[in-house]
Amino acid sequence: MNGRGLGRSVKVFGTVQGLRAARAAWRRRRTDAWGLPARGAERARVPGAVVGAEPLPGGGVVRFARSQLRVRVAAGGSVFWGWDGAEPEPSYALAGRLPEVDPRAGLEPDKDGGWRVVSERVTVAVSRHGAVEIRTPGGVVLRRDLPPRWWEPVAGGPARWLQRSEVAADARFFGLGGRSSGPRLRDGTYRLWNTDPRGAFGPGDDPLYITMPVQLVVADAGTHLAFVDNSWEGRVTLREGEEGAGSGHDRPGTCEVRVAGGPLRGWVLVGPPARVLRGWTALTGAPALPPAWALGAQHARWGFGSEQEVRRVVAGYRERGLPLSAVHLDIDHYDGHRVFTVDRARFPDLPGLAEELRAEGVRLVSIVDPAVKAEPGGAVYDSGSAAGAFVRDARGREVRGEVWPGECVYPDFTDPEVREWWGGLYEERLAQGFSGVWHDMNEPVSFAPFGDMTLPRSARHVLEGHGGDHREAHNVYGLAMARAAYEGLRRLRPQERPFLFSRSGWAGMQRYGGTWSGDVATGWPGLRASLSLVLGLGLCGVPYSGPDVGGFDGSPSPELYLRWFQLGAYLPLFRTHAAIDAGRREPWEFGPQVLGHAKAAMLERERLRPYFVTLAQLARLTGAPYVRPLWWGAPEDRALRDCEDAFLLGDALLVAPVLARGTDRRAVRLPRGRWYDTVTGEAYEGPGQVLLDAPLSRIPVLARAGAVIPVRGEDGGTELEVWAPAAGRSGGGLVVEDSGDVSAVAELERYASRLVGGRVVVERVAEGGVVKADRPVRVRGLDTV
Numbered sequence: 001m002n003g004r005g006l007g008r009s010v011k012v013f014g015t016v017q018g019l020r021a022a023r024a025a026w027r028r029r030r031t032d033a034w035g036l037p038a039r040g041a042e043r044a045r046v047p048g049a050v051v052g053a054e055p056l057p058g059g060g061v062v063r064f065a066r067s068q069l070r071v072r073v074a075a076g077g078s079v080f081w082g083w084d085g086a087e088p089e090p091s092y093a094l095a096g097r098l099p100e101v102d103p104r105a106g107l108e109p110d111k112d113g114g115w116r117v118v119s120e121r122v123t124v125a126v127s128r129h130g131a132v133e134i135r136t137p138g139g140v141v142l143r144r145d146l147p148p149r150w151w152e153p154v155a156g157g158p159a160r161w162l163q164r165s166e167v168a169a170d171a172r173f174f175g176l177g178g179r180s181s182g183p184r185l186r187d188g189t190y191r192l193w194n195t196d197p198r199g200a201f202g203p204g205d206d207p208l209y210i211t212m213p214v215q216l217v218v219a220d221a222g223t224h225l226a227f228v229d230n231s232w233e234g235r236v237t238l239r240e241g242e243e244g245a246g247s248g249h250d251r252p253g254t255c256e257v258r259v260a261g262g263p264l265r266g267w268v269l270v271g272p273p274a275r276v277l278r279g280w281t282a283l284t285g286a287p288a289l290p291p292a293w294a295l296g297a298q299h300a301r302w303g304f305g306s307e308q309e310v311r312r313v314v315a316g317y318r319e320r321g322l323p324l325s326a327v328h329l330d331i332d333h334y335d336g337h338r339v340f341t342v343d344r345a346r347f348p349d350l351p352g353l354a355e356e357l358r359a360e361g362v363r364l365v366s367i368v369d370p371a372v373k374a375e376p377g378g379a380v381y382d383s384g385s386a387a388g389a390f391v392r393d394a395r396g397r398e399v400r401g402e403v404w405p406g407e408c409v410y411p412d413f414t415d416p417e418v419r420e421w422w423g424g425l426y427e428e429r430l431a432q433g434f435s436g437v438w439h440d441m442n443e444p445v446s447f448a449p450f451g452d453m454t455l456p457r458s459a460r461h462v463l464e465g466h467g468g469d470h471r472e473a474h475n476v477y478g479l480a481m482a483r484a485a486y487e488g489l490r491r492l493r494p495q496e497r498p499f500l501f502s503r504s505g506w507a508g509m510q511r512y513g514g515t516w517s518g519d520v521a522t523g524w525p526g527l528r529a530s531l532s533l534v535l536g537l538g539l540c541g542v543p544y545s546g547p548d549v550g551g552f553d554g555s556p557s558p559e560l561y562l563r564w565f566q567l568g569a570y571l572p573l574f575r576t577h578a579a580i581d582a583g584r585r586e587p588w589e590f591g592p593q594v595l596g597h598a599k600a601a602m603l604e605r606e607r608l609r610p611y612f613v614t615l616a617q618l619a620r621l622t623g624a625p626y627v628r629p630l631w632w633g634a635p636e637d638r639a640l641r642d643c644e645d646a647f648l649l650g651d652a653l654l655v656a657p658v659l660a661r662g663t664d665r666r667a668v669r670l671p672r673g674r675w676y677d678t679v680t681g682e683a684y685e686g687p688g689q690v691l692l693d694a695p696l697s698r699i700p701v702l703a704r705a706g707a708v709i710p711v712r713g714e715d716g717g718t719e720l721e722v723w724a725p726a727a728g729r730s731g732g733g734l735v736v737e738d739s740g741d742v743s744a745v746a747e748l749e750r751y752a753s754r755l756v757g758g759r760v761v762v763e764r765v766a767e768g769g770v771v772k773a774d775r776p777v778r779v780r781g782l783d784t785v
Helices: 004-010 016-035 273-284 307-319 350-359 379-386 416-431 470-492 524-539 558-568 592-607 609-622
Strands: 042-045 050-056 059-064 068-073 079-083 107-109 115-118 123-126 132-135 141-145 149-153 160-167 172-177 188-192 211-219 222-228 234-239 253-259 265-270 297-301 326-329 363-368 401-403 406-409 436-439 500-502 574-576 647-649 653-655 665-677 683-693 701-704 708-712 718-723 730-736 748-756 759-766 769-772 777-780
Touching: 016 401, 016 406, 050 107, 059 107, 059 115, 068 123, 141 211, 141 222, 172 524, 188 211, 211 234, 211 253, 211 273, 222 253, 222 273, 265 273, 273 609, 297 307, 307 326, 307 350, 350 363, 363 416, 379 416, 416 470, 436 470, 470 500, 524 558, 558 574, 558 592, 592 609, 592 708, 609 708, 609 730, 653 665, 708 730, 708 748, 718 730, 718 759, 759 777
Parallel strands: 297 326, 297 574, 326 363, 363 436, 436 500, 718 777
Antiparallel strands: 042 149, 050 059, 059 068, 068 079, 079 265, 107 115, 115 123, 123 132, 132 141, 141 160, 149 160, 160 253, 172 211, 188 234, 211 222, 222 265, 234 253, 401 406, 647 653, 653 701, 665 683, 665 701, 708 718, 730 748, 748 759, 759 769
């Protein structure tokens, strides 16, 4: 759902809710006028000249005339830097215990009066005026942060600051959270402020629901991740470099970060992409592992209307032989849109419905919004008021906004006690039979015809005890809500893995679950944006995501729906969804041809379920996203860095979705090595570009030569699909089963494949050596070797 100026549901501002939204917007403006005094005159400041240094374990403190810089290098090569006394903690992004410092890294004098910290994987050089260079062990500069600038109000208050950085001329930028115009980020300015875009969005709409100051920068010299650990509103301006610009000299790429307040601190991680994401996961936490059923097909709709309609849709899947794992209920199943309630007239026996569906292998998932109707006598409002749970303004009054139930208040999830209270409320959802939740409207949203649709910037938050306002809390609001729910569900059902995904969040949100696209526009540009979001979020450490298949609004053409469906079948979260006034999204609504092709995509997803389970486990263990850009294993390949219309699913598969109308053949860029068309078996050699058939019945999917892929066999067990290695080469793969035990440690099965005398040999790699594979093996591609 979305506000869209209240367009779709409130039908413009002549309605009662529209008038209330307008009043709420004016109230927010007045609140900020009183609660946020004007900044007034400001003083500009730069670090000045170096005056000394203090060595500390892993680095030290470099002192300048008007500031100081703390540098800390961890044993794995991650670098922390913080100005003006900023330390790594407290932080909403970090997972807890900091990585151990590198005991061999120490602060030492550098040339030209500066200082440096040398470690095995990275060198940090600090100039005498405060520029910071991140270098490879060979001395190549990956990133150069110029001396920062601060602007401090003379009358006191938070200082805003600016940090400019330079990267290699050939570098490409990725990340910054969920960006619809990516995954490669072009020249432009990107806002750091989680935002409901007021309607269905497409490429170029910015910002969206999840913004993160996380950049992944890929260049010939190496890959690095740069994270500015500051949740205040900001802007990032990127400009790609140019090789040979001006008299044959390279013009470096540049990044400029402006933030309205808060600490100037961050992290840099260097190395191959897999190592960088592993290090990022070590810092910010392992992704929550979804239950195995959450890797199957899921169906949602705003406007199911009744238990009978839910049963009708589920029966439609069953009668047509379409696998279905979950049905999601939107706000229309609530009583008056009030969270943690049920409309008993339309859903008289929700627990019975859930039990009935679960017997058919289908779970129920509930939407949960943060806004609570400000209604004395309402159970949630009364208990929250008694607990002092709701956000207040600078005068101590409850902050109120307009959302679906009407006038609402907002829990302060930055308060640990409020998180515990809110987490306990999910007992009602579990009692209703729900197996998972999806968080919506948690940027947080307050409908408004003008200005940002959120809380007053002056609204007060606990912020883990140090106190502050919404300027600091806004971007982490969804993250803190996810934490409240995840921890509550773990307490309530310790024997089960929570299933949770959230529309809004921040760095580290993967600890509590995943996300989805939000209200992506129905159209070919929206289809392309869907892939951009999943790829970009994965590179920011959030591996489990997916779009509203078919788009959120409007009615997709049969061709568009099918191509979206075929893409969704290879993404982690595979879910159809639509607005209350949009066209249907069930596969049979688009005619028998589309139904047949959609069924084939669903059955292939089911066949690959063991592979998705393995990818989920690997994401938790290593931070590697399920969906990866083509350059993942070869970031030095510039052609792959610029390829945005295909992706790797794990290491084994290359998926080339159809993203344009009327396409029945498409060009596919291949990484190095041999690749097999998984339908025709034809082999292609990379690197290079090939032209592949893409009939309406399927999208091109290729398998890497030598890959060992766990798939579901005809008997329901897991078998190994092995694609023949090229002559003189070997391959392999991993299998991780899902025991369903929340406390079980993942057991990795490693398999190796090789070609011996024209025959493919598959062996399990064990501690004592290699043994014969103990799973059924099906070899493919051997006739092309």
